Amino acid sequence: xxxxxxxxxxxxxxxxxxxxxxxxxxxxxxxxxxxxxxxxxxxxxxxxxxxxxxxxxxxxxxxxxxxxxxxxxxxxxxxxxxxxxxxxxxxxxxxxxxxxxxxxxxxxxxxxxxxxxxxxxxxxxxxxxxxxxxxxxxxxxxxxxxxxxxxxxxxxxxxxxxxxxxxxxx
Amino acid sequence: xxxxxxxxxxxxxxxxxxxxxxxxxxxxxxxxxxxxxxxxxxxxxxxxxxxxxxxxxxxxxxxxxxxxxxxxxxxxxxxxxxxxxxxxxxxxxxxxxxxxxxxxxxxxxxxxxxxxxxxxxxxxxxxxxxxxxxxxxxxxxxxxxxxxxxxxxxxxxxxxxxxxxxxxxxxxxxxxxxxxxxxxxxxxxxxxxxxxxxxxxxxxxxxxxxxxxxxxxxxxxxxxxxxxxxxxxxxxxxxxxxxxxxxxxxxxxxxxxxxxxxxxxxxxxxx
Numbered sequence: 049x050x051x052x053x054x055x056x057x058x059x060x061x062x063x064x065x066x067x068x069x070x071x072x073x074x075x076x077x078x079x080x081x082x083x084x085x086x087x088x089x090x091x092x093x094x095x096x097x098x099x100x101x102x103x104x105x106x107x108x109x110x111x112x113x114x115x116x117x118x119x120x121x122x123x124x125x126x127x128x129x130x131x132x133x134x135x136x137x138x139x140x141x142x143x144x145x146x147x148x149x150x151x152x153x154x155x156x157x158x159x160x161x162x163x164x165x166x167x168x169x170x171x172x173x174x175x176x177x178x179x180x181x182x183x184x185x186x187x188x189x190x191x192x193x194x195x196x197x198x199x200x201x202x203x204x205x206x207x208x209x210x211x212x213x214x215x216x217x218x
Numbered sequence: 219x220x221x222x223x224x225x226x227x228x229x230x231x232x233x234x235x236x237x238x239x240x241x242x243x244x245x246x247x248x249x250x251x252x253x254x255x256x257x258x259x260x261x262x263x264x265x266x267x268x269x270x271x272x273x274x275x276x277x278x279x280x281x282x283x284x285x286x287x288x289x290x291x292x293x294x295x296x297x298x299x300x301x302x303x304x305x306x307x308x309x310x311x312x313x314x315x316x317x318x319x320x321x322x323x324x325x326x327x328x329x330x331x332x333x334x335x336x337x338x339x340x341x342x343x344x345x346x347x348x349x350x351x352x353x354x355x356x357x358x359x360x361x362x363x364x365x366x367x368x369x370x371x372x373x374x375x376x377x378x379x380x381x382x383x384x385x386x387x388x389x390x391x392x393x394x395x396x397x398x399x400x401x402x403x404x405x406x407x408x409x410x411x412x413x414x415x416x417x418x419x420x421x422x423x424x425x426x427x428x429x430x431x432x433x434x435x436x437x438x439x440x441x442x443x444x445x446x447x448x449x450x451x452x453x454x455x456x457x458x459x460x461x462x463x464x465x466x467x468x469x470x471x472x473x474x475x476x477x478x479x480x481x482x483x484x485x486x487x488x489x
Contacts, residue, residue, distance in 0.1 A: 059246075068267045073270055073475075074274045
């Protein structure tokens with residue numbers, strides 16, 4: 049249960065890091081999705097349920113695209129898709145599985161957003177998302193993969209430290 | 219007799235983990251309502267913003283010109299031996315002093331009362347909203363103008379909490395600022411955020427006498443925003459002969475990411 053508390057602590061830290069530090073960087077560094085990277089690592093390496101909770105709470109509390117409440121639906125779709133992806137397709141704990149998981153979830157999120165935007169366009173003259181939305185997602189995907197690659201190694205070291213310090217096995 | 223799905227031990231363990239995670243996150247959010255914790259949290263987050271702003275500026279300068287990259291790399295390697303974390307702190311302080319000097323100059327020139335505020339967090343994308351460390355306790359109200367440097371409009375206060383507020387940047391698509399283009403004649407209208415970092419004033423009459431490089435300032439016609447705050451300059455004029463109106467594309471004079479402090483002006487008379 050200590051793991052849940054530490055993951056919650058990591059959630060708060062990742063939120064502050066992304067919204068205060070990373071968002072102050074110039075583009076394209078500012079699109080580094082710190083919370084999403086950490087969430088996918090939690091989902092794949094620590095606990096599926098906590099990872100899903102992370103994704104859902106992140107979409108509600110952190111507004112990950114700066115587009116308001118519309119962001120919640122794509123991330124809920126990703127949380128649903130994460131279950132079969134984690135249990136059946138990317139079940140092993142390799143870095144490649146982690147990268148595959150991240151790419152697949154990003155695909156689900158963007159696809160859901162595109163479907164929503166297309167549906168919204170049927171009855172509204174205004175665009176649901178900003179003009180540079182897809183371009184930002186492309187940069188974000190590249191940063192996501194780089195972040196997951198680096199994050200996997202950092203997580204391994206961190207988990208080793210946590211095991212020694214808190215006797216955790218997550 | 220088969221057991222219910224929720225009595226399965228694995229499900230119970232997962233539910234317990236989930237409950238603890240959610241409880242801890244909620245506790246974190248609630249703790250931030252306590253003034254002393256809120257103060258510590260605000261201080262920490264502002265240090266992150268300062269660090270990001272100064273580091274971001276350094277990175278941007280480094281990668282701005284590929285031609286001089288080798289030279290800059292050589293300089294950086296030479297400096298690496300002597301630079302310490304104090305140097306980074308010094309750069310952050312220098313930037314803050316620069317920003318505060320600008321604000322001080324503006325307040326002395328404009329002779330206005332207001333509230334200095336520090337950025338605690340930025341919206342993702344960096345061009346829609348920022349959260350600042352001043353709220354109702356410090357007298358902040360909705361509609362106040364956020365000003366940076368020597369009187370540049372940064373945004374407007376849209377949401378006010380007890381100790382924090384949300385400032386909507388002028389570049390946000392939902393932003394609408396009553397403004398005036400200072401050309402041969404004064405042309406008034408609403409300035410909206412456009413895609414990217416640009417702004418636009420729509421419904422400018424075809425016969426309005428405006429030109430590229432004209433200065434755009436707040437008009438103060440809504441009764442909330444002070445008059446005369448600089449929004450930007452006209453960078454392009456989009457006109458169709460058959461249309462009754464034309465558009466003025468406006469370029470702000472600042473990059474929202476480069477600032478970590480600002481001044482919130484009360485919604486009173488002009489400058």
